[in-house]
Amino acid sequence: MMGAKESFKDIVDMLAELKDTSELMLDLAYSSIFLNNKELAQDVATLEEYMDDLHTKFELLVLTRCITPEDSKDYLGLIRLGVVTEKIADAAMQIAGVVLRGLEPHPVLRLAIKEAEETVVHAQVSKKSPLAGKSLKEAQVHEETGMWVLSIKRGDKWVRPKPDTVIEAGDHLIVSGYAEGVDDLKRLVNSEKRMK
Amino acid sequence: MAKIGKIKYKPVSVRDLITEMKDLSELMIDLAYFAALFNSRPLAEEVIEMERRVDDLAYRLDMSAMIAARDPKDAESLVAVSVVASAADKISDAAGDIAAIVLKEIGVHPIVREAFEKVEERLTRVEIQKGSVWANKSLRDLELSAKMGVDIIAIRRNTDFIINPEKDELVLAGDVVIARGAPMGIEEFERLAGRTVQTAGS
Numbered sequence: 001m002m003g004a005k006e007s008f009k010d011i012v013d014m015l016a017e018l019k020d021t022s023e024l025m026l027d028l029a030y031s032s033i034f035l036n037n038k039e040l041a042q043d044v045a046t047l048e049e050y051m052d053d054l055h056t057k058f059e060l061l062v063l064t065r066c067i068t069p070e071d072s073k074d075y076l077g078l079i080r081l082g083v084v085t086e087k088i089a090d091a092a093m094q095i096a097g098v099v100l101r102g103l104e105p106h107p108v109l110r111l112a113i114k115e116a117e118e119t120v121v122h123a124q125v126s127k128k129s130p131l132a133g134k135s136l137k138e139a140q141v142h143e144e145t146g147m148w149v150l151s152i153k154r155g156d157k158w159v160r161p162k163p164d165t166v167i168e169a170g171d172h173l174i175v176s177g178y179a180e181g182v183d184d185l186k187r188l189v190n191s192e193k194r195m196k
Numbered sequence: 197m198a199k200i201g202k203i204k205y206k207p208v209s210v211r212d213l214i215t216e217m218k219d220l221s222e223l224m225i226d227l228a229y230f231a232a233l234f235n236s237r238p239l240a241e242e243v244i245e246m247e248r249r250v251d252d253l254a255y256r257l258d259m260s261a262m263i264a265a266r267d268p269k270d271a272e273s274l275v276a277v278s279v280v281a282s283a284a285d286k287i288s289d290a291a292g293d294i295a296a297i298v299l300k301e302i303g304v305h306p307i308v309r310e311a312f313e314k315v316e317e318r319l320t321r322v323e324i325q326k327g328s329v330w331a332n333k334s335l336r337d338l339e340l341s342a343k344m345g346v347d348i349i350a351i352r353r354n355t356d357f358i359i360n361p362e363k364d365e366l367v368l369a370g371d372v373v374i375a376r377g378a379p380m381g382i383e384e385f386e387r388l389a390g391r392t393v394q395t396a397g398s
Contacts (some may be wrong), residue, residue, distance in 0.1 A: 012311040017230075019312065026287070030218075033280065077304040080297050081232070087290040088225070091283040105275040108211040109280060112218050149360045 008074075009066075014058045015078060018085040020160055021051055024151050025092035028174070031120040032099045034113045040120060043153070043174065044096035050158055051089040058082050120150070120176045123189040128170040131188060137163040145184040147177030213257040214277055219359040220246050220253075223350060224291035227374070233295050233309040240298035240353070242321050242374065249355060250288040257281045264302050269380040309312060318382040319349075319374065322389040326365045326369045329391050336363040337340045346385045347379035 025047045032040035059082065068076050098105060125131050131139045141149055152159040153172040159165060167173070175185055224246050231239035261278050265271045297304060324330055330338060340346045351358040351365065352372040358365060367373060375385055 007216050008305060008307045012305075012308050015308065016311040022203050023225075033276075073302050074305040077232070078308070080293065080302065081304065081308070084290045084293050087293070091286040091290070094283040094286070095280050098279050103276045104273050105211075106277045108209075108214055109277055111211055112215040112280075114215075123293055133240075 011058070011061055011078060014054065014061060014086075017160060018051065018054055018058060018082055021047060021054065021158065022085040022088040022092065024174075025051070025089050026095075027150065027176070028120065029092040029095035030113050031176070032096050033105045033109055035119065036099060036105055037120075038099055039122060041099035043122075044092055044101065046153075046156075047158060048089055050092045051086065055082060055086050108152055117122055119179045119187065120174065120181065121147075121182055123173050123175060123185055125169055125171045125173060125189045129169065129189050129191060131167045132169040134167055135163065136161055136167065138164050139167055139188040141173075141175070141185070141188070144188055145175075145177065147175045147181040147185055150174045150176050157170035200269075201252070203255050206256060208256060208260060209275055210257060210260045210264055210274070213253050213260060214281055214284075216357070217250055217253045217257065217281055218360070220250050220357060221284040221287040221291065223359060224250075224288050225294075225375075227385050228291040228294035229312070229318060231298050232304045233312060234293050234318075235298060235303060236319075237298060239319060239374075240295035243295035243373065244299070245352065245355075246357065247288050247292040248296075249357060250285055254281055254285045315374060316378060319376050320382050320386055321372055321374045322386060324367055324369055324371045324373060324389065325392055327392040328389070329387060330367050331369040332366055334364050334366050335361060338367070340375070340385065344377065344381035344384045346375050346381045348373055349376050350374040363364060 013109060025044050028040050028047070031037070031046045032044060059079065062075055062079055062082075065075065131141070141147060149161045151174045152161055152165065152167070152175065154168065154170070159171075172190065207212045211346055224243050227239050227246075230236065231243060258281075261274045265274050296302075326385060335348055340348065349359070350373075351361050351367065352374070353368065353370070373389070377380065377385065
């Protein structure tokens, strides 16, 4: 017999991924408005599809459990949280939709978002980059550039950045931080294997 | 059933409205997840209070935006504001849904707490009583950040919210103060917030 804890683990992990993805989408969506950047808005749209699939998988996974009446409330709580992440993702998509439709964001939106000093950039990791093959912990992107890796896009997949996630050549890093770090970042993802 | 109040146009700028909606909706998500993970009814109730506020703001924003539009170009750029505002409203509804998990006593299994990040952080809300030693003091004077590592993230005064209050903001009797910090700091914060001039002793 599986205890409640083991039978929950995979479901809860997937829920955590749904939550993280929905929050990433919201960050990207506001940034896309702030920077009036279609590429970021398009990322939100891609993530939205990813979210839809993930949410369906999540709900199916919950339904595979033979739930006893005593457990039913625990699972209902999880299902409700899953629905919430989906709603947040939809809201993020709505925000990104403004940019994708080519509507010039009104200046008050920039003021409301007020991330004046922060920026979000895409950077593809070249084969020559010292980052390729390193885990995020080893890569020390923050130490080198002052910027944080928000997410990693690998082909059609989105990878949650964890300390032991290994960066591969060809990965697109979505990175946020102060604009001063962007040059360092570009150097890092493209340069030959020489780091200070 | 929650009571829905009457709403009338007030001359408030679109900028103030959208800023408050965005800030509140994001704060609500944080509070709501926290309320669900730690099964906190007072915080869940605070989220519901905020949801009502955001609903009102949404109406006001639409009214202000309608008045602000003078030509097709205005309309195009203001519709973007209105769409973002409605997204913030959706987010606040989503936060309300999380709060309902607590208020309807459905609950969230403790295992979920382990899987979510920021577990080291605690949130709390305290009401400043009449005669509290904190009443009429500014946040700067209270020095909560330096003394116990606690940050005030919002103050509710009746139905108004002051989000990320400035250091010179005064805490008044009757205010609901929402704070964030490490578990130890938050415990101390809750203890000290309850003191009144009579109980404080020396």
